[in-house]
Amino acid sequence: MAVMFKVLCFYVLPLLFVSGQAQQILESSFNQDANGNPQPQTDPTAVPDVKPKPKPGNDVGAENAEPGFTGKWELVSDNSGVSAMHAILLPKINKVLMYDATIWRISKFALPPEKRPCHVVDAAKKIEDCWCHSVLFDIDNYQLKALKIETDTWCSSGGLTVDGNLVGTGGFMNGANTVRFLDTCDKCDWREYPTALADPRWYATQITLPDGRFIIFGGRDAFSYEYIPLEGQANKKSIFFPFLRDTSDNIQGNFGNQKFFRLENNLYPFVHLSPDGNIFVFANNRSILFNPNTDKVVRELPVLTGGARNYPASGMSVLLPIRLHARGNAEVKSAEVLVCGGAQWDAFFYAETKKELLPALRDCGRIHLIKANAQWKKELMPSPRVMADMMILPTGDVLMINGAQAGTSAWGDAEEPNLVPVLYKTKGKKGNRFQELTAGTIPRMYHSVAVVLPDGKVLVAGSNTNDGYRYDVKYPTELRVEKFSPPYLDPSLAQLRQEINVEKSDKVITYGKQFTVNVGSKELELNRNDIKVTMYAPAFTTHGVSMNQRLLMLGTVDVINNVWPGIHSIIAMAPPSGTVAPPGYYLLYVVYKGVPSVAMWIQIK
Numbered sequence: 280m281a282v283m284f285k286v287l288c289f290y291v292l293p294l295l296f297v298s299g300q301a302q303q304i305l306e307s308s309f310n311q312d313a314n315g316n317p318q319p320q321t322d323p324t325a326v327p328d329v330k331p332k333p334k335p336g337n338d339v340g341a342e343n344a345e346p347g348f349t350g351k352w353e354l355v356s357d358n359s360g361v362s363a364m365h366a367i368l369l370p371k372i373n374k375v376l377m378y379d380a381t382i383w384r385i386s387k388f389a390l391p392p393e394k395r396p397c398h399v400v401d402a403a404k405k406i407e408d409c410w411c412h413s414v415l416f417d418i419d420n421y422q423l424k425a426l427k428i429e430t431d432t433w434c435s436s437g438g439l440t441v442d443g444n445l446v447g448t449g450g451f452m453n454g455a456n457t458v459r460f461l462d463t464c465d466k467c468d469w470r471e472y473p474t475a476l477a478d479p480r481w482y483a484t485q486i487t488l489p490d491g492r493f494i495i496f497g498g499r500d501a502f503s504y505e506y507i508p509l510e511g512q513a514n515k516k517s518i519f520f521p522f523l524r525d526t527s528d529n530i531q532g533n534f535g536n537q538k539f540f541r542l543e544n545n546l547y548p549f550v551h552l553s554p555d556g557n558i559f560v561f562a563n564n565r566s567i568l569f570n571p572n573t574d575k576v577v578r579e580l581p582v583l584t585g586g587a588r589n590y591p592a593s594g595m596s597v598l599l600p601i602r603l604h605a606r607g608n609a610e611v612k613s614a615e616v617l618v619c620g621g622a623q624w625d626a627f628f629y630a631e632t633k634k635e636l637l638p639a640l641r642d643c644g645r646i647h648l649i650k651a652n653a654q655w656k657k658e659l660m661p662s663p664r665v666m667a668d669m670m671i672l673p674t675g676d677v678l679m680i681n682g683a684q685a686g687t688s689a690w691g692d693a694e695e696p697n698l699v700p701v702l703y704k705t706k707g708k709k710g711n712r713f714q715e716l717t718a719g720t721i722p723r724m725y726h727s728v729a730v731v732l733p734d735g736k737v738l739v740a741g742s743n744t745n746d747g748y749r750y751d752v753k754y755p756t757e758l759r760v761e762k763f764s765p766p767y768l769d770p771s772l773a774q775l776r777q778e779i780n781v782e783k784s785d786k787v788i789t790y791g792k793q794f795t796v797n798v799g800s801k802e803l804e805l806n807r808n809d810i811k812v813t814m815y816a817p818a819f820t821t822h823g824v825s826m827n828q829r830l831l832m833l834g835t836v837d838v839i840n841n842v843w844p845g846i847h848s849i850i851a852m853a854p855p856s857g858t859v860a861p862p863g864y865y866l867l868y869v870v871y872k873g874v875p876s877v878a879m880w881i882q883i884k
């Protein structure tokens with residue numbers, strides 16, 4: 280306990296002292312006396328759509344849909360058991376893995392009998408933790424399944440193996456150097472290795488490499504990266520990465536017994552695998568391309584002006600969809616990154632020391648990764664956004680959702696929840712790319728998540744701006760789960776939705792080889808030009824960072840209509856290599872006239 284308190288002081292108290300809440304927070308952290316019995320809600324409360332529907336015509340597609348449908352929200356569960364700080368859709372089983380942290384020793388879902396005995400926190404003091412901190416949330420019936428985790432996953436990272444199992448990394452205290460594994464089998468539960476990483480990884484970013492290995496960058500005071508070891512192995516040392524040291528912000532001065540105020544602004548760096556094999560790393564306002572084969576920085580990109588973009592100034596970033604050709608791609612020559620929102624560089628200082636919440640950033644920068652001398656192209660979002668999520672939709676457009684309009688990440692440091700999702704039209708003309716969608720009603724700020732689902736909806740969960748589970752405050756710990764339907768799910772476009780015939784389609788595909796997707800269709804025939812086949816890598820989402828998120832737009836080689844009555848055959852070209860599409864499970868969508876089908880899981884290796 281003494282050790283724990285010391286570490287808590289070192290890490291947590293500097294963040295809290297200024298608000299004078301440390302004592303109260305410590306007490307509330309260890310309060311075992313909560314009343315949350317597990318009561319997963321199974322009663323979805325979808326509101327039927329009663330708007331008049333435009334008459335379907337042959338040329339109706341999502342691009343020229345009635346302007347009336349700007350998306351729809353549904354509350355699907357009142358209790359996700361744990362407040363979803365981290366979330367990822369697991370392949371094959373269609374469940375979203377959600378977890379928060381063990382430090383609070385509380386959630387809204389008690390450990391069920393089959394998962395007992397409880398976790399022993401301190402044997403001498405007889406302190407136990409009898410709550411779930413990770414669950415599987417069924418995206419169809421909203422039931423919860425309990426999992427048992429021992430190490431602290433607070434502000435951790437993760438990704439999926441080639442076989443679709445989870446590898447999670449880092450966290451707090453005994454979780455910081457941990458590598459943990461979770462397979463998707465029915466009885467599976469966490470396997471944890473607390474000494475597997477060389478450096479502590481608290482707020483680090485993990486991505487998948489072309490050969491299926493993982494690399495992890497950063498974390499608090501970890502100016503390094505390392506390759507995640509296989510199960511049962513441990514790293515002896517990490518590799519120094521000065522870029523993270525050089526992008527860490529501090530304010531010098533006298534702050535209690537500290538000689539500086541820790542701003543950082545470079546935690547949870549944005550990391551994307553460029554289809555040329557280099558790794559794009561963005562931290563604070565700078566970015567580099569890094570070659571993992573030589574461990575060398577290849578090129579530094581221009582500074583993105585306007586403020587800070589990484590935790591706690593949490594902006595958001597995606598690698599924009601990668602377009603491939605029907606005839607195959609020897610190499611991909613174009614890839615772009617989008618970075619949006621964030622906070623002024625000293626916003627965290629004002630939030631923590633003065634409770635003054637500065638307006639979030641409103642600008643986006645977009646840059647080419649492969650073209651030398653590329654510059655950031657700037658645009659303004661309709662509203663400011665910090666700690667939000669940016670999700671790539673099956674169509675290739677980008678959804679900006681969740682977050683706040685003022686303040687920064689950290690407990691109680693934000694206001695003005697941004698309830699209005701924004702659609703970013705990737706191929707739209709400059710000045711015409713943003714569309715505001717139907718506003719939600721539930722604030723989703725610090726520690727909230729978004730997950731792209733097989734049916735093209737986006738699941739939204741979490742938000743906990745409190746240190747612990749608290750319900751008596753302005754922004755209570757959020758356990759409600761919603762689904763958001765983007766405009767392409769306009770009910771009047773439903774007849775355009777193709778239905779993938781999973782039985783009759785290729786589910787394991789090979790790099791550079793053609794494969795077949797069969798769709799049941801209401802159309803007598805499909806025109807190749809109206810079809811896009813896209814592949815989405817499920818993202819590990821936490822703190823506005825969606826690790827490994829990636830969408831590939833495949834080349835459509837051919838369409839053979841009516842191979843069986845009402846079934847059309849689409850021949851698509853698989854991505855050329857693991858550099859373009861790291862091996863593993865993807866959601867495969869057939870997008871027809873801008874309307875995505877329900878996805879099918881495919882595996883590429």
Ligand SMILES: *[C@@H]1O[C@H](CO)[C@@H](O)[C@H](O)[C@H]1NC(C)=O
Pocket residue numbers: 528563564582583584585586624
């Ligand atoms: C980038 O961020 C650093 C650290 O906050 C700041 O000193 C610098 O002025 C910024 N550069 C630009 C061009 O905005």
